[in-house]
Amino acid sequence: MAAGIDDISVYIPKLYVDTEDFAQARDVDIDKMRKGLGIYQMAIADNNQDPACLAANATYKIMKRNDIHPKDVGRLYISTESSFDESKAMNAYVVGMLEQVYGPGTFGHCGGVETKFACVSGSYALYDNLNWIRAGEADSQYALVVVSDIAKYDLGSSGEMTQGAGAVAMLLSDDPHLLTFDPKVTATSISDEYDFYRPFGKDTPIVHGQYSNLLYLLQVRKALDLYKKKVLSTKLITPGPDESILDYIDYLNMHLPYSAMGRKALAYLLRHEWRHLPRWKSLIEKIGMAEPVAQHPGTIETILANPEFIKDDSKFNRLLMETDEFIDIYEKKLSSSLIASKMIGNLYTASLYLGLRSSLEYEHRKGVDLAGKRVGFGSYGSGSSAMVFSGVITEEYADVVSKMNLDSEMKNRRRLTLDEYELLHRGQMPLTESILSGDGEFILTDVNKSNSERQYVFKS
C-alpha cells in the first residue's frame, strides 16, 4: 500500500531577531552569520507561546485547509526536543487545544505519543506512521505528524546565533497528493554520543558545536551507506558505470540547524559518493589539491585531535564548493530548501520538513515540473542518530503546492529589539504580558505555580 504526505503546513512565530541587530549586540562579524552560517533572521516564540501552542497552530492550519474533521484523524504524533513535561505527552495538550475549536471529545479515539530523539525524532514518527498506513491499520483515516520546537541556547554562547522556533504539520494518507515515500529503503544509524543534550530541569542544551557538526556528517554518511545497499538490492536505483545513487536523487533535504550546514553536508556526501568514480580525477585536477585523508582509524576522536587535517579538509571543501560541478548540483538539488531556514533559523525537529516545504514551494515558483522527481532526506538528531530515506513527488502535487505561501506565513512579522529578545529569553515577563496578542491563534494563558498545569485558549 502507498503511503506519503498529502499536505504540509507551517506555523512560524511572528517575532524575529535580525542578524544585523544580533551581530552588533554580540560583537560577531555579520558575515560569519550571513555568509558563514547562512542565517539572516531567527524566529522567536512570544511570551504567550510554548512548543505545544506552535504545534496546535500548525495542526489547526492543516486541518482547516484540508477540511478534516477530528474523527478522520487516527493518529496524532508530536515530535519535539523542547518538551516541558516528563510524563504528559505533548499531543494530549494539542488535543486539548484543538477540542476547544472542534468540541470536547472530538479526538476521543485519536492515538498518538510524543517522540524524542533530538532533531531526528520527527523522522522516526513519520516512518512509524507511514508503516501504520502501509499495514492497513489506518482504515482510511489520516495520520498527523507534527514537529515542533523552540531552539534556545544560552545567551552569549556560540549556539545562540543558531536559534529559531516553529512547527510543521504533515498530513499522511494512503493516497498521498504530494509525495509518496519509497518503501523498504529507509536506513538508520545510531551511536551513544554527547554532542548536544539537555539534562532534566535545564532550559537550554549543553552543546559541543564542532563535535556535533562532525557527528552529523559521519552519522548521515553511515545511514546513506545503508540506504545505498537497500536501493541497490531492491533495484529502486541502478546507477551506470560512472554514476552515483545521488545522480538519481533530484532534490536533497538535509537537517538544517543553520542553512549553511545543508551545503556542507551536500559537499561531504558528494565527496563520499564520487571519490571512487572516474569523474573524481578531473574534479581533483580542478580543485588543485589531493583530498586529505583522515588518520587511521578515521574516528571522530582522531579527526578532532588533528587540527592540521581539519584545516586541510575545510580548505578542500571550500575549493570543491567553488567548482562548477558542485555549484550546479547545489543550485539544482538543494538551494531552494535553504531559503526558509535563512529567514526562520533552527527549528530542531521541524528544520528538515521546513526545508521540504521551502524546496517544493520555491522550485514550483521557478516553474519546474516536479512530478515524478525523487526527494532524498538526510535527518540527524544529536545523541546521536541519522535517517536517510526518499520519496517521489506525485503527479497532482501542483494542486497542493500552489496553495502554499511561506512569504504570506511570514508577513507582518515584528522585528524585536535586542532588549525585548533578551527579556523573552530570560523568561522575565509575567505570563499576563506578551509582545503580540496572538489573535486567531492558540496561546498559553497560565502555568499554575503550584501544580504546573497549563491553560490555553484559542484567541479568535
Ligand code: CAA
Ligand atoms: N565571513 C564569512 N564566513 C565566516 C566568517 C566571516 N567573517 N567568520 C566565520 N565564517 C565561517 C567559518 O569559516 C565557518 O564556515 P565552515 O563551517 O564552512 O568552516 C562558519 O562561518 C562558522 O564559523 P565557526 O565554525 O567558527 O563558528 P562557531 O564555532 O562559532 O560556531 C556552530 C558554529 C558550531 C554551528 C555553533 O553556532 C553551535 O554550536 N551551534 C549549535 C550546535 C549546532 O547547530 N550544531 C549543528 C550540528 S548538530 C545538530 O544539527 C542538531 C541541532 O539541530 C542542534
